[in-house]
Structure formats: C-alpha cells, structure tokens
Amino acid sequence: MSRIVLVLLGLVAAAALVALPAFGGLATLNLANKIMIAAVFALGFNLLWGQAGLPSFGHAAYYGVGTFATIYMMDAIDRGGAFPTPLLPLVGAGAGFLFGLVAGWFATVRSGVYFAMITVAIAELVSALAQKWEGLFGGEAGIRSIRTNWGPLDFQSTGSVYYLTLVWTLIVLLALYGLQRSPFGLVVRGIRERELRIRFLGYDAHRVKTVVFALSAAVSGLAGGLLAISDESASMVLFGGAGSAFVVLNTVIGGAGVFLGPVIGAALTTSFAYFGSSLSHFWPFYLGVVFVVTVLFAPEGIGGAILARWRRVRDGAGPLIGLGDLAGLAGAVLAMAGLVLLIELTGTICSEAYRAEIASLKGVWPPVRIFAISFAPLTPWPWLVGLVALIGGSRLALGAGRPILPRLFAGRPGPRADQTRPGESA
C-alpha cells in the first residue's frame, strides 16, 4: 500500500519535472537548474558523510575542479573537439575522481576531526593555488566558454540545459541509490559504524575509504560540470569556503541519514537564497537560524523528520498532523515573524543608508518600512511586539506554552516526541 503511494508520488514528481519547462518561466527553470546542481553536489558529499561517516569540510575543491575541467573541455569542443556535449558532466566527474583519489588517499589516513582538518587544508591549498595561477583559473574574471550543439541536440536554450541537468541528476540519484544498496555500500556503512571491525573482517578499510572519497569527489565534480554547462563560466570563487559550507548546510538541513535528505536540503536552501535575497539583505542570517534550529530540534534533518512522521502514521502511533503540530507550527510562524521584525529593524537602523537618511533629515529618524508596514524605530512598540512574538511563539513551538492552553492538546504527542535516534537511516 505505502509502496504504491511512493511509486505514485515518484511518478507525479517525475511528470512535474518533465513538464516544468512547458509552464515554468525562465526564472523557474534557472532556479530548478540551481537546485538540481546543489542536490547532486550534496548527494556526492553525503556519500562520504552519511554513508562512510567521513565529514569533509572542503568539498568545494572537487566541485570547482569539475567546473574548470568541464569549461576547458567545452572550449576544446568549441575549437572543433569531438567530445559529445551531453556527456560533458563526465569530464567534471572524471576530474573530481582523479583529484579525489589523490586527496582521499591522504585524508582517509585519519578519521573524524583529523580527517575533516585535512580536507579543509586541501581545499585551502587549491583555493590559494587558484588565486595565484591566473593562467589556468582566469583570476578575478574567471574563464568562459560556450555550449556547442551536438548532432540534432540543441543546447542553447535554458530549457535544453534544464533537461540535460535533469537527466544527469536522475542518473546520479539512481547510481548512488544502487551503490548504497550494493554489497560494497554495506562495507562502506560498516566503516562508518566500526572501522576496526571491518578491518578485522578482512577488508582494507583505507583503500575502501579512498575509493569512496574519490566517488564522492566524482559526483561533486559532476555537479561542477553541470554548473559549467549552465553558467558557461568558472571562477576561483568556486573554491572559496562558502561552497564547502553550503553543501554541509544542505545536507544537515535535509538530513544526512535519509537518501533524499540532501536533495530536500538543496531545494530548500537554494530556493531560500533565491527568494530571500530579493526580500531581505539579511537572508543569510535567517538561513543560519534555520540551520541552528534544525540541528537543535530535528538533528536528523527535515528528511529525517518526514521519515519519522511517516513511520508514526504507518505504525498507527499518531495522526499525520495533530493539533499539537498545528499549535507548534503557529508558534514557529509567530516566532519567525517576531525575529524578522527585530532583525530587519536592527539591520536597517544600523545600515549606512539609514544613517545617511538621518543626516539628511537633520537628526530625525525616519520610519522603517518592513513588508509595506511602517515602524517607528524610536518608540518601544515595534521592539516589544517583536520580542513578545519571538518569545511567545518559541514557547508555543517548543511545547512550553501548551500547559497554559486549555486541555485541547492533552495526551497528544508533542512535536519533539517523534524524533528518531541520531543517524537512523532510511
């Protein structure tokens, strides 16, 4: 029964994805491309983290190498090279794999924090190299190339890039799913659980980890290749710490223990950045809040929370959405509104532009407009309302406010009662 539901959901999703260019505008397609690229990158990262238990904090290196390798191949095609354009992401994957093989061999000598430090060091090394070596990486301006059509296939429109990206995303999804379920995938999870045991069962753990690292780097490089195809450019900014941080963020928010978790995380944060950046200067702050709240209250990520909820419904242990959840949701919305009010007020009155405005008005503080509502920053009311909403909403969301509510929610499992154990996998 549930399997049928899942298959149906999958089919609906697939149909929607295939039909997207028919009804989505250019902006939608661009967003979808960005999401898919971030999703592939996060899936590659999570092969290493979620499956092998190795936290790499320098994965931008492999992503960037994939992008540059692909740009150079696009250039070669442009000059008459025979490489088929649809297979370009494989160039990124290949470059990521080779680089990952070398970097992974060194990094996986250690585990845990030490492993993470080595990955950071390698990424910094590559980043420094990219800044110095202008001939190869193009300096500040980066390097550009163009997509060349291949046979009957035209790659000039955003729609065609969308389909190419979609096909590769599905290939990566299927391949990684297969890998995870394969006997080799079992060995990889065994390393995550207890490496010493794996070694005493006759497996060369270092070699396995090196290969997993290289595969993870290959998928990251493939994502980089998709980016190259989509943007037709590459620059050293790719190697910066932000890339490495975002992929961790995506995976944590989505849930490392759930196969589709990184995809969920990538979709959410990419959309958040896309819409949020046009709504507020402070969107990275809000993203940070989402990250912290996820780590604190849903350590298994959104994917993990969905899975836990689904299991609860399946086992008949509770409804899909109870009254307690609605109260929690209302509390969360209220708290978020309060937080946004406080942050926007503070952020605006601290900005250069606002100081300039005060100066031009000879010391009078103009009202602050937030979503078409004016607030007087020198009166206590906006601050008070924001604080009350934030605190009251948080209390309600955390369940602390429930006892003061009527018996409405008595006996209902709260939103915190359904957490899975850390790291539970799908």
Add this chain to the structure above:
Amino acid sequence: MNANTLKLEGVAKTFGVVRVLEAIDLDIRQGERHALIGPNGAGKSTLFNLISGAFAPTSGLIALNGTSIGGLVPHALNRAGLGRSFQITHVFDRLTVRENILLAVMGRFGKRWSLMRIGPVWAQIAEETDRLIAGANLAAQAGKRAADLAYSEQRAVEICMTVGTGASVILLDEPTAGMSREETRHIIEFIRRMTEGRTLVMVEHDMDVVFTLADRVSVLVNGRILVTGTPAEIRSDPRVREAYLGDGEH
C-alpha cells in the same frame, strides 16, 4: 607438516622502558581450544594484541601455519586465517544482525568490492549467513539493528562474525565478560558449537569457563609463560596455585 597452527617463539614486547612480555614461547595445536590466563597485569592483553596484530612485537616470531604474521595489518591477518573478537563488543550498531554477519561472510568469499549480487556465489553467501544466524539462535532477530539486541545476543553476533570470516584460528578476548551465569553457560555452549574443528585461543578470567571449554591452558605471570598444560594439570600445579589461583577459591 607443521602441527602447530600458531607458534610464538621468543616473543617480547617493550613499551618504552617497561618490559611487558619477555621471551614468550607458545605452540597452539591445530584444532585445540587454548586459554590464556594469569593475574591482572601479567601481559595477557598485550599478548592477545600482539597475536591479533594490534601491535608488532619488539622481538621474536609469531607464525600462523608456518608463515610469520608479526606486524601484519588487520585485514592481511584476517586473510591469512586469523579471526578475532573484541572484549568490548564491536558489532555494527546501526546495521541489522543479518548485515553484520553478511559482512563477515562476504569478505570470506572474496566479495569485497561487489556492486551487485549476481552469480552463484551469492547464494552460497546467503546460505552461510543464514546458517550462522540459525546457529546463534538469532533467526528471529535477523532484521533488527544490532544496537537493539540484548548484550549477550550482541556477543553472539560478534562471535558469529569472527567465525564467519572463515578464520582457521579464532582469538576470543574475554568472550563471557559482563555476562550472567545463565548467559555464560549459553555462550560457552555456543562457542563450542561454532568453533568445532577450528583452533581457538582465548583470554578469559572466568575459571569455570576456562576449565570447561579449554583443552589446554597457559598461565601467564609477569610477562612469562609459567606453565602450559591440560586443565587438570593446571589445577593441580602448585606453582599456579601459588602465583595465580591463590587459595584456589575464585
């Protein structure tokens, strides 16, 4: 030609200036169950770690079936035919019981890099895995995560894994540590059954376990083997009584 499956000759281990083991000679015969006993600090654990490859000996020879294994890395040791269990249970917590044991059996059949379960060997692997699970009375638990098992069941999984790698020599580090009398009785019976026809070397504190399970016993005192003999010989040996068993009550 060589009846001694595991042979130690003049094995010594020094940590800094501390000499933990000096000149250990030990012959473990094919198919026997050999227990290492001795008071705390005698060097049992160090000796166990040397044989199982956790440390390399400072000097001396450790040979398995006639080839030196001193200082080999764990996976090479395992492939040479040596399996070990751990004093603190080393199961894969978030994998199912079946997956735990499957990992051991897969490796034995050389399927360490398989992406698919294709070919007749996988039927054999499944059969062997099921046989081990049934042998450990874990059939009903096969789909549970190892972390959700009772302690004694985890020990059984641990021993299944050690046996499942197909090792000819099996090292058990205090297999009954932390178990009740009842559980101990079960696990001894289980070890006896599972290691039939294999060579067994174990470190064990529980004298009842040692005297019921072992064919021969070596007593380690102050980094040296004091005496090796059958349980009866050890029990009646005055040096052992003095050095280790004390008044004989344990």
